[in-house]
């Protein structure tokens with residue numbers, strides 16, 4: 001069995017594949033290394049042989065996790081590394097090693113699945129956009145705060161914006177102008193996100209007309225998928241790229 005990990009700024013996404021790498025035998029989202037170990041140990045019949053991971057955390061945090069996994073399961077761990085070019089995609093950053101590895105892998109996965117130009121939007125702690133042309137050239141991208149960051153900035157930098165998670169969830173049942181603080185903030189942030197998506201789409205159309213694939217991924221992709229029915233929502237896009245960057249042999 002193979003363990004795959006996507007270590008983002010807020011959560012670790014994990015999944016276990018069976019030996020022939022075809023079937024997902026377990027998966028989840030956890031908020032700490034220890035919670036990951038607990039989830040894995042709770043899996044019946046777990047027999048890990050190998051782990052591949054991508055991390056946008058500090059080298060110290062990533063190494064601590066690798067040490068924990070090696071100790072707990074005695075497996076070797078492969079870590080996705082930056083590259084100037086891979087699987088026909090050319091990293092467009094001036095310093096290629098500075099491009100977030102989760103973005104890079106999602107780009108590899110997207111270009112592979114689209115076999116052509118694509119726009120990859122990832123809705124995590126941060127929201128990112130990356131443009132990959134039909135010939136595999138990465139044109140660059142954008143980074144802005146995601147929903148958790150927008151919400152928390154308002155909560156921590158104002159004195160009168162306070163509300164709980166349940167109220168936040170309820171507020172998003174509609175997007176008409178809010179009549180309570182929670183509605184006003186949650187709907188406002190949600191509309192900012194939608195505006196971002198539509199602007200990116202406009203830019204992609206100006207480059208490629210209708211000849212491109214739009215991918216949505218990341219934990220909050222569902223918040224915007226409704227406004228772009230043509231989009232392919234691929235929650236495991238980073239894992240698609242991870243398998244390409246860290247093949248088994």
Ligand SMILES: Nc1ncnc2c1ncn2[C@@H]1O[C@H](COP(=O)(O)OP(=O)(O)O)[C@@H](O)[C@H]1O
Pocket residue numbers: 007008009010011012029123124125126147148218219220
């Ligand atoms: N099962 C889940 N567990 C945690 N967060 C989730 C889950 N499903 C959706 N989310 C949302 O996903 C967002 C985090 O997305 P994610 O892609 O995991 O971020 P990151 O990669 O930066 O850690 C949060 O805003 C949260 O609301």
Ligand SMILES: CC(C)(COP(=O)(O)O)[C@@H](O)C(=O)NCCC(=O)O
Pocket residue numbers: 008009010056098099100101102103123124125126127128143146
């Ligand atoms: C942009 C990101 C913070 C996104 O992280 P995430 O929201 O997935 O946790 C991450 O890809 C990152 O740290 N990138 C390095 C900076 C860059 O890509 O330019």
Ligand SMILES: [K+]
Pocket residue numbers: 008009102122124218
């Ligand atoms: K991510």
